[in-house]
Amino acid sequence: MKRLLTLTLAFSIVGCAQQASMPTERLSPPILPSSDHQDSRVDGPIGATNLLPASSQSYGAPATVSLPATADSSGGGTVSLVFSDTDIREVVAQILGSILQVSYTIDPAVHGTATLHTAGPLARSQLLPTLQALLAQNGATLVQSGGLYRVIPTPAGVASSTIAGSPNTSGSQLYQLRYTSAVDLARVLQPFVGQNAKIIADPGSNSLVISGDPDTRATLAALAQAFDIDLLAGQSYALLPTPEGAAQDFATSLQSALRSQGGGLSNIVRVVPMERISSVLVVASQPQFIQQAQRVYQLLVRQQRLTVRSWHVYYLQDSKAEDAAYILQQAFTPGNITASPSSSDQSNASAGSESHGNGTTPMADTGSGGSSLNGLGSSAGIGTGSSLASGGSQSSGASPQGASQSTTPAQTPSNPLLGGLSPTGGSGGGGDDAGTDAIRIIPDPQNNSVITYTTQEEEDVVEAMLRKIDILPLQVRIDATIAEVTLNNQLQYGTQFFFQSGGVNGILNNAAATTSYAVPRAVALATTFPGFILSGNGAGGAPIALQALQAVTTVHVLSSPELMVLDNQTAHLQVGDLVPYLTSSSQSTITTNAPVINSVSYQPTGVIMNVTPRVNSGGLVTLDISQEVSAIDSSVSTTTTGISSPTFSERNVTSRVVIQDGQTVGLAGLITDSATKSNSGIPFLKDIPILGLLAGTQSNQRTRTELLVLITPHVLYNQRDARALTSDLEDLLKNAAAVPTELNGQRSSGSDDPNERVRRALQFGQ
Numbered sequence: 001m002k003r004l005l006t007l008t009l010a011f012s013i014v015g016c017a018q019q020a021s022m023p024t025e026r027l028s029p030p031i032l033p034s035s036d037h038q039d040s041r042v043d044g045p046i047g048a049t050n051l052l053p054a055s056s057q058s059y060g061a062p063a064t065v066s067l068p069a070t071a072d073s074s075g076g077g078t079v080s081l082v083f084s085d086t087d088i089r090e091v092v093a094q095i096l097g098s099i100l101q102v103s104y105t106i107d108p109a110v111h112g113t114a115t116l117h118t119a120g121p122l123a124r125s126q127l128l129p130t131l132q133a134l135l136a137q138n139g140a141t142l143v144q145s146g147g148l149y150r151v152i153p154t155p156a157g158v159a160s161s162t163i164a165g166s167p168n169t170s171g172s173q174l175y176q177l178r179y180t181s182a183v184d185l186a187r188v189l190q191p192f193v194g195q196n197a198k199i200i201a202d203p204g205s206n207s208l209v210i211s212g213d214p215d216t217r218a219t220l221a222a223l224a225q226a227f228d229i230d231l232l233a234g235q236s237y238a239l240l241p242t243p244e245g246a247a248q249d250f251a252t253s254l255q256s257a258l259r260s261q262g263g264g265l266s267n268i269v270r271v272v273p274m275e276r277i278s279s280v281l282v283v284a285s286q287p288q289f290i291q292q293a294q295r296v297y298q299l300l301v302r303q304q305r306l307t308v309r310s311w312h313v314y315y316l317q318d319s320k321a322e323d324a325a326y327i328l329q330q331a332f333t334p335g336n337i338t339a340s341p342s343s344s345d346q347s348n349a350s351a352g353s354e355s356h357g358n359g360t361t362p363m364a365d366t367g368s369g370g371s372s373l374n375g376l377g378s379s380a381g382i383g384t385g386s387s388l389a390s391g392g393s394q395s396s397g398a399s400p401q402g403a404s405q406s407t408t409p410a411q412t413p414s415n416p417l418l419g420g421l422s423p424t425g426g427s428g429g430g431g432d433d434a435g436t437d438a439i440r441i442i443p444d445p446q447n448n449s450v451i452t453y454t455t456q457e458e459e460d461v462v463e464a465m466l467r468k469i470d471i472l473p474l475q476v477r478i479d480a481t482i483a484e485v486t487l488n489n490q491l492q493y494g495t496q497f498f499f500q501s502g503g504v505n506g507i508l509n510n511a512a513a514t515t516s517y518a519v520p521r522a523v524a525l526a527t528t529f530p531g532f533i534l535s536g537n538g539a540g541g542a543p544i545a546l547q548a549l550q551a552v553t554t555v556h557v558l559s560s561p562e563l564m565v566l567d568n569q570t571a572h573l574q575v576g577d578l579v580p581y582l583t584s585s586s587q588s589t590i591t592t593n594a595p596v597i598n599s600v601s602y603q604p605t606g607v608i609m610n611v612t613p614r615v616n617s618g619g620l621v622t623l624d625i626s627q628e629v630s631a632i633d634s635s636v637s638t639t640t641t642g643i644s645s646p647t648f649s650e651r652n653v654t655s656r657v658v659i660q661d662g663q664t665v666g667l668a669g670l671i672t673d674s675a676t677k678s679n680s681g682i683p684f685l686k687d688i689p690i691l692g693l694l695a696g697t698q699s700n701q702r703t704r705t706e707l708l709v710l711i712t713p714h715v716l717y718n719q720r721d722a723r724a725l726t727s728d729l730e731d732l733l734k735n736a737a738a739v740p741t742e743l744n745g746q747r748s749s750g751s752d753d754p755n756e757r758v759r760r761a762l763q764f765g766q
Helices: 002-020 088-099 124-137 154-159 182-192 214-227 247-259 287-307 321-332 344-349 432-437 456-469 495-500 503-514 541-550 719-732 736-744 754-761
Strands: 044-046 056-058 082-087 103-106 113-117 140-145 148-153 171-176 198-202 207-212 236-241 270-274 279-284 310-315 372-375 440-444 449-454 475-486 523-527 531-536 555-559 562-566 571-575 578-587 596-604 606-615 620-640 643-660 664-681 696-716
Touching: 082 088, 088 103, 088 113, 088 124, 113 124, 124 140, 124 214, 171 214, 182 198, 182 207, 182 214, 207 214, 236 287, 247 270, 247 279, 247 287, 279 287, 287 456, 310 456, 321 440, 321 449, 321 456, 449 456, 475 541, 475 606, 475 620, 541 555, 541 696, 555 606, 562 571, 562 606, 578 643, 606 696, 620 664, 620 696, 643 664, 643 696, 696 719
Parallel strands: 103 148
Antiparallel strands: 044 310, 056 236, 082 113, 140 148, 171 207, 198 207, 236 279, 270 279, 310 449, 372 643, 440 449, 475 555, 475 562, 475 696, 523 531, 531 664, 571 606, 578 596, 606 620, 620 643, 664 696
């Protein structure tokens, strides 16, 4: 019964524990913006633009003049005429009476003879024109009145107002005009009207009345038809776009260029400015004139692209506005640099040396470049700074803030990026006044954009450079382990000698046979200064090194952070305390009972690390590493001028190494040797020889420790690598959501959950 009660209680405890646990939820995939989302941040010109649309042309077909059709005498005739000094009256009788068989009359005043011999047969339609020609030789003409043909003298035929019954008889005919004014055309044709013809214009119906014999009427009608053409159908047009507000200037320039070619084209080619649509309309009667006008227009546009500036805005995606503007100003306006780039490297590198409170904190300059080691057991760093960079030389390049801020471009040389043009837009250096219309590059940090005032040619170069600058930077995950290794007989020469001497191979083989830890089969060790590079397949370099050391000594991990940082940016880690200390004390000697004024500064202690990765295209990672481990040395106290201040023990290393993505670099050699003596027991009795062995305890201990820094970079090339990293972290922390609940059941000493033993015994543990 008692055993059953115990089991029931155990099941109840397990059930409560399971209900209290919170399941870990997977991170939801990122929400991508919908396709219909419209971003208001669009790159492009501001206001008037120099980018002109394409011109449009319309070429007209040349007007064709159709002449009156003539009778075809090539064949098909059936009548042959042969007259030799025949009376004209007999000729009329033969043609009109015998052949055509029409009614006719002959005026008694008509007399004469005719001689005619046709080379071939004539058609019936050719007989009347032939007769009309024979009558004209004898001063007579043929007039048709209804169905009656009358042969009368020529003056009477012209004077009469008889309407010509057919094209082959004399009289008057009406010609309707379509495109030309009848009054103007009659005035033009009047010099061609002979004594036997007449032309009258009718403005109302826009027509011409032509009187005369058939030949005269046909000639005047052909001239009228030649003038009565559609001039607009033969015109060619070109609509040439211009910058806003420059239509009149373009039109004036085109007209001046056309007049310079002999002056003839100024009347043939018309240029019409159209300010409302910012265009110029060119009208010409021939297509080749349009092409000549376009050639002049292209020259004007090309010059406008080189000289006229306008505003443009570019919204950056992956860069900062100040950084991009600083680079562009260095390239295009080296004499007028106003942008201030973000000094992330300098600020991150000096993050651990900020001053807190009054006064300044003395910090050692770790330098840059090369490699340096310093394994100080105890160093009094109060009020003094000492350089620890003994290897290599420190870079002395000017900081971005120290760049020239001059705004006078008078001495600025010609920029090769501008195609020989100076930044002021002219061909030379220019003076102070030349910069009013010079190229300008302005950063807009609030919208993370760059605003430029450039010509179209300069805009193309600036935009191409921005495409190369504004790129997505790589991300690097840095896995760091800072451990303190106790040196024993097997590690008497340090961890670096232990790894390089081959002792790690036996340790790893033994560990693979006796433990369940996954040890790689092949381990590659490469010697570097001041450490080593370790790589292999399996769990990775840092766990391999720590497991090998744990097999022979005690390893105390001080910190094991995982940092995510952008390429060429500095990751800063500081875990520790800010320790206050007095730097100075002063009191006025003039004022009686003046208070003592103390100046207090703060010294950061603990684990401080700065890492700057730089990734190349081949996967090699250059790491600038600055590692420091410091603490208060309680065994030493420094008193200077009556001021008691703590003594700090400091171990730091600064190095630059190049390793492959995924390899582990180890920095070692920071060895600390400390000796401790103690004498405790019953007062007075512990100091008596021989008796003191029973009344007290004496110890004399020497401890040697070495600081080991293991760093492994992992390059994230795209979002897929970032998602894979997130999934790995989720797999490693499946019960992360239940950790706070389990911690509530732990004791303040940090011991295990008392219910954990019961769950394991019943095999309900996770």
